[in-house]
Amino acid sequence: MENTTKAPQKTPLHDEHVRLGGRMVDFAGWVMPVQYEGLKEEHYATRNHIGLFDVSHMGEIRVKGPKALETLQWLTTNDVSKLEKGQAQYSLLPNDKGGLVDDIFVYCLEKDADYLVCVNASNADKDFAWFLKHNKGADITNESSSWGQIAIQGPKAVELCDQIFAPIKVSEMKRNEIKTGVFHNFKIMIATTGYTGENGCEVFIESNGTAPLWNALLANSMKPKPIGLGARDSLRTEMKFSLYGHEIDDTTNPYEAGLGWVIKPQAKDFMNKAQIVAAKENGLKRKLIGFKMLERGIPRQGYQMKNTSGQIIGSVTSGTHSPTLDEPVGIAYVDSAFSTEGTEIYVDIRGKSVKASVVKTPFVVKT
Amino acid sequence: MAFHVPEDFYYTKDHEWAQVDENIVTVGITEFAQDQLGEVVYVDLPEEGQKITQNQTFGVVESVKAVSDLYAPVSGTVIEVNTALMDDPSKLNDDPNNDGWLVKIEMDSEKELANLMRSPEYKKLISTDK
Numbered sequence: 001m002e003n004t005t006k007a008p009q010k011t012p013l014h015d016e017h018v019r020l021g022g023r024m025v026d027f028a029g030w031v032m033p034v035q036y037e038g039l040k041e042e043h044y045a046t047r048n049h050i051g052l053f054d055v056s057h058m059g060e061i062r063v064k065g066p067k068a069l070e071t072l073q074w075l076t077t078n079d080v081s082k083l084e085k086g087q088a089q090y091s092l093l094p095n096d097k098g099g100l101v102d103d104i105f106v107y108c109l110e111k112d113a114d115y116l117v118c119v120n121a122s123n124a125d126k127d128f129a130w131f132l133k134h135n136k137g138a139d140i141t142n143e144s145s146s147w148g149q150i151a152i153q154g155p156k157a158v159e160l161c162d163q164i165f166a167p168i169k170v171s172e173m174k175r176n177e178i179k180t181g182v183f184h185n186f187k188i189m190i191a192t193t194g195y196t197g198e199n200g201c202e203v204f205i206e207s208n209g210t211a212p213l214w215n216a217l218l219a220n221s222m223k224p225k226p227i228g229l230g231a232r233d234s235l236r237t238e239m240k241f242s243l244y245g246h247e248i249d250d251t252t253n254p255y256e257a258g259l260g261w262v263i264k265p266q267a268k269d270f271m272n273k274a275q276i277v278a279a280k281e282n283g284l285k286r287k288l289i290g291f292k293m294l295e296r297g298i299p300r301q302g303y304q305m306k307n308t309s310g311q312i313i314g315s316v317t318s319g320t321h322s323p324t325l326d327e328p329v330g331i332a333y334v335d336s337a338f339s340t341e342g343t344e345i346y347v348d349i350r351g352k353s354v355k356a357s358v359v360k361t362p363f364v365v366k367t
Numbered sequence: 368m369a370f371h372v373p374e375d376f377y378y379t380k381d382h383e384w385a386q387v388d389e390n391i392v393t394v395g396i397t398e399f400a401q402d403q404l405g406e407v408v409y410v411d412l413p414e415e416g417q418k419i420t421q422n423q424t425f426g427v428v429e430s431v432k433a434v435s436d437l438y439a440p441v442s443g444t445v446i447e448v449n450t451a452l453m454d455d456p457s458k459l460n461d462d463p464n465n466d467g468w469l470v471k472i473e474m475d476s477e478k479e480l481a482n483l484m485r486s487p488e489y490k491k492l493i494s495t496d497k
Contacts, residue, residue: 039431040406230405230432296453298409298429321408321431328409350411350427 011056012148012210020226027229028122030057035228042231043323046196047364050154050224052217053232055202056210059124059144061117067137069112074136075271076106077254079264080115083108088176088191091262092254093127098275099250102127103242103259105193107178116143116178116189116204120244134271148210150203152217152224153235157200160222164213165190170201183213195232197239197366237318240290240331240361246301246317247288247331255280256333258288286314287339290361291330297347297354299330304348305338313338316347322363329363330356370398370493373464377440377480378489379422384464385440385483387474392441395468396428396459399493405430407456412437412469417445419472421479426469428459437469441479447471 008031017024022033033054035042045051063072072080078091087108093101102123107116119127128142152161161170168181170190178191186209191202205213217224233243242248248257253276255263265277293299299319307313314334322329330347338345341360346353376384382400386393401407409429419425424436425445448470452458459467484492 034432035405038405043431234431296409297411298434300434321429323431 009057011054012207013054013056013214016211016214017054017226022226022228025229028057028120030121032057033226033228035230036226039228039230039234040323042225042227043234045225046154046198046227046231046235047324048155050152050157050160050200050222051196051198051227051231052214052224053151053153053227054149054214055151056148056207057121058149059119059121059127059142060147060149060204061119061124061128061131062141062143063115063117063131063138064113064141065137065139066113068115068139071131071134071136071138071140072106072115072117073268073270075131075134076104077263077270077276078106079267080106080108081268083111085109085111086177086179088178088193089262090176092259093130094254094271094273094276095130095250096272097250098272098279099252100244100248100254101130101250103244103248105191107189107191109178109180109189118149123244146207147204148207148213150205150210150214150217151194151196151200152203153194153196153198153200154224155199156222157198157224160217160220160224161190161201163220163222164216165203173201183209183216185209186212188213195241196235197241197362197364198235231323233318234320234323237320237329237331238322238324238362238364240363243318253279253284256284256286256288284336286333287336288317288331288333289339289358290363291332291345291347291356292359292363293328293330293347294344294355294357297349297352298328299332299347299349299356305332305334306346306348306353307338308344308346310346310353313345324364334358370402371464372397372486372490372493374486376464377483377485378492379438379440379483380492381436381438382493383438383440385480387477387480390474390477391446392443392472392474393468394440394470394472396437396463397489397493398463400435401460401463401467404428404435405432407459410452410456410459410469412448412452413445415445415448419443419445421482428456439472440483441472441474442476443472443474445470446473
């Protein structure tokens with residue numbers, strides 16, 4: 001998306017996807033499988049059993065040295081000083097205009113000394129340049145091409161991981177932790193994070209080890225299924241997880257996006273803090289909400305939201321037919337006055353105002 | 368994968384089929400189209416009596432992932448709509464050439480059929496269009 005003239009890149013699993021019959025598409029400058037046997041089957045496989053996702057296209061930025069913590073505290077909104085070795089946190093990279101450069105995960109490999117930052121594929125080059133530009137003296141390297149990454153997600157995912165990654169016991173790790181180890185002779189980092197709402201982990205592995213790990217997972221008797229980008233999107237939408245370019249972008253105030261829980265203005269100073277916090281203190285003009293349709297129609301990104309008298313009150317950021325609920329669900333920014341649960345709102349679907357209602361999220365509640 | 372491409376149908380480049388019986392044209396999407404779409408979860412069709420125009424959109428089909436426009440193979444008036452698809456869009460995946468038909472159109476002019484493909488030409492299109 002950033003660079004359409006460049007030939008799309010291939011992950012270390014490209015040939016495996018082709019062999020598995022994946023339908024390959026260009027996504028964020030990468031050739032990725034959108035689906036294998038079918039989006040719905042893959043969605044259900046993840047919700048009911050185990051899904052394997054190639055997320056090697058994600059970027060990895062390493063921040064090391066005595067100034068690593070200071071640099072990350074300045075660049076990100078969450079409080080990195082709270083992270084002990086082996087802990088991870090979701091966070092944001094604010095830009096200098098009130099919006100966001102990216103949303104990220106920060107992993108503490110060595111307290112005050114060594115951090116791994118996982119960033120969106122479409123933003124990896126931009127993020128790395130941003131890190132270098134605003135560096136406070138840390139040793140920053142772009143390790144994106146050194147690491148493959150596989151997400152293993154689903155109610156049985158942890159059981160599979162305990163077999164594959166022994167002696168590391170993923171079942172004994174808490175949410176948002178990271179452990180280093182080896183798979184065969186390849187260095188790995190196992191993080192109990194994910195983008196589906198399911199249990200499981202995301203495994204960083206030395207690039208050359210990605211295919212051996214993928215094939216070992218697929219060959220296991222628990223029979224996990226490979227999952228394409230299509231189901232990855234419907235799974236995250238059901239949880240109302242933000243996707244850069246949809247719910248958040250370089251103009252989004254993160255409080256409007258409902259991400260206040262990863263902004264820690266009391267704990268520290270950070271890039272453009274005053275502007276971001278002022279927007280909240282002056283009262284948020286719009287809010288990110290989830291809604292369901294009361295009449296027939298599927299909401300899609302970019303559709304306008306309207307009130308009962310037909311005035312525009314916002315727009316849809318993501319929408320799909322939820323495979324789990326078997327009904328359409330949508331995420332939208334609307335004027336704050338229309339953001340409370342149960343408010344009747346309308347979606348303009350191809351020129352027709354179709355009735356909808358603000359609902360509680362996530363749409364799918366995992367117990 | 369081998370798709371069934373009936374010889375008595377006409378085809379658009381957008382993967383609709385048209386079966387002609389005198390001046391009545393039944394319209395659907397091809398097996399190739401349903402395979403590309405994936406599981407259809409929503410169908411939006413015109414009402415009976417509505418006028419439609421060749422090459423113009425007359426409805427949409429949606430999968431979980433995407434919205435696809437339907438293009439009219441001929442101009443005319445909609446005389447029947449397959450309302451069963453509204454309740455069970457999966458018919459479009461299971462049997463696109465029969466049960467999954469979309470609308471019946473009273474055609475304005477059979478001259479427009481000359482703008483459509485026959486099966487050999489359409490087979491060639493889908494063998495290169497993957």
